[in-house]
Amino acid sequence: MSRFGFASTADEVLEGKDLSGRTILVTGGYSGLGQETARALAAKGAHVILSGRDATKLSAAADEVATMTGARVDTLVCDLASLASIRAAGEEARERFAHIDVLINNAGVMAAPPGRTADGFETQFGTNHLGHFALTRELMPLIEKGSAQRIVNLSSRGHHLDRVDFYDPNYRNRDYDKWKAYGQSKTANVLFTRGLEDRFGGQGIHAYAVHPGGIQTNLGRHMSEQDRDWIADRMRKQAEESTEHSPQGWKTIPQGAATTVWAATAEELEARGGLYAEDCHVAAIDDANPVGGVRSYALDRGNADRLWALSEDLTGAKFPA
Ligand SMILES: NC(=O)c1ccc[n+]([C@@H]2O[C@H](COP(=O)([O-])OP(=O)(O)OC[C@H]3O[C@@H](n4cnc5c(N)ncnc54)[C@H](OP(=O)(O)O)[C@@H]3O)[C@@H](O)[C@H]2O)c1
Known part of the structure; x- marks a missing residue:
């Protein structure tokens, strides 16, 4: 049982840990949860690689x-949101870095207006899932050279809002x-976690959804006034039921990064994975709870395989069998 x-x-989660010698890549590393995650891990001696799409913001965050x-x-x-950029980043990473021990797929976009990535995928499915799927494939040779390897995929309670439509994901x-x-x-972030665990858990690479x-954070940038009121009302009601x-209720950014660093480092998660964590513990499978738990459709092996x-088909990124 987690004490957090x-x-x-x-x-607090990382107190007493020594992460020197570990290389940890964080996507979406220059804002919100990603930057705080990177800071906290670096403060324990990890070599961190911040990834993001804007070179200027990246160097400013890295300096900080x-x-x-x-x-x-x-x-x-x-x-x-571009397979060409992901492939170029993969090639560059394989040239520059010797290994990656922990990959944190943190970047994300929420409630974006209708739009498409460079390759024609719907923006949120394309960026949040397919982009990370292809990037993970690119980085897998480096992860295979790491030790006590983990892959953490930032999901959300928002996964309660819908399943994957396999007929029309885009x-x-x-x-x-x-x-x-x-x-x-x-x-899709949770199903990818399950798929990774099924394929790579046996070789010691474990995957967690958070x-x-x-x-x-800046995640709310696409929300309308109406959306903001709706979320504020929802959070207020939930806080009352606490x-x-x-x-x-709301968390601060340092609290928001806690479950990610817990999934990335907790000893009690050693040799297991393919699970979904919230509030620094493994969440129960629950198809009804509106304020917690992971939906069974998100951890279903058939859905994960599908x-x-x-994803391999759409991105052309084929993982080694
Ligand atoms: N905040 C919450 O309440 C909450 C709740 C549940 C889950 N989450 C998840 O937590 C993760 C981090 O979110 P956050 O709250 O820290 O939001 P944030 O401050 O908006 O950070 C998201 C990061 O993702 C990056 N990103 C977006 N599109 C990208 C693209 N095409 N290529 C590369 N990077 C891209 C953003 O970079 P740009 O600035 O360049 O767009 C930004 O650095 C997300 O996956 C989100 O779904 C957050």
């Missing part, structure tokens, strides 16, 4: 993290719904 919970911060921690911080430019023949599209992409909590066993085949 809803209110724990990333620093390096100054705060004294750790080695590298950057890797990668636009997850919204070609149905009306676009920005929240269902977010839900689909976040369910719901970080509700945290005010109990000792099911705390609810998504894996679809």
Whole structure:
């Protein structure tokens, strides 16, 4: 049983740990949860690689993290909405780095207006899932050279909003719904976790999906006033229902990064994976709880295999069998 919970911060989770010698790549590394995750890991001696699509923001964040921690911080430019950029980033990473021990697929976009990635995928499915699927494939040779390897995929309680539509994941023949599209992409993050565990767990590479909590970051940039009111109301009602066993409400950014660093480093997760964590513990499979748990469709092996085949097909990224 984890001794950490809803209110724990990333620093508290990592207290007493020595991460020197470990290389950890964080996507979406220059804002919100990604930057705090990277800072907290670097503060424990990890070599961190911040990845993001904007080179200027990346170097500013890397300088900030390096100054705060004294750790080695590298950057890797990668636009997850472009397969060409992902392939170039993979090639560059394989040239520059000897190994990656932990990959944190943290970047994300939420409730985006209708749109497509460079390769024609719906923006949220394309960026949040397919981009990370292809990047993970590119980085797998480096992960295989790592030790005690883990892959952490940032999902969300938003996965309760929808399953993956295997017939029309890219919204070609149905009306676009920005929240269902977010839900689909976040369910895909959990199914990808399951797929990774099934394929690589046996060789010691374990995968975890994480719901970080509700945290005010740049993720809300696409929300309308109406969306903001809806979320604020929902969070207020949830906070009122908060109990000792099911705390609810907003988290700070340091609290929001806690479950990610827990999944990346916790000893109690050794030799296991293919699971979904929230509030620094493994969440139960639950198809009804509106304020917690992981939906069974998101951990279903048949769905995971189907998504894996679809993702290989769409991206052309084939993992070694
Ligand atoms: N905050 C929450 O309440 C919450 C709740 C549940 C789950 N999550 C998940 O937590 C993760 C981190 O979110 P956050 O709250 O820290 O949000 P954030 O501050 O908006 O950070 C998201 C990061 O993803 C990057 N990103 C977006 N599109 C990209 C692309 N095409 N290529 C590369 N990077 C891209 C952003 O870079 P740009 O600035 O260049 O776009 C940004 O650095 C997300 O996966 C999100 O779904 C957050």
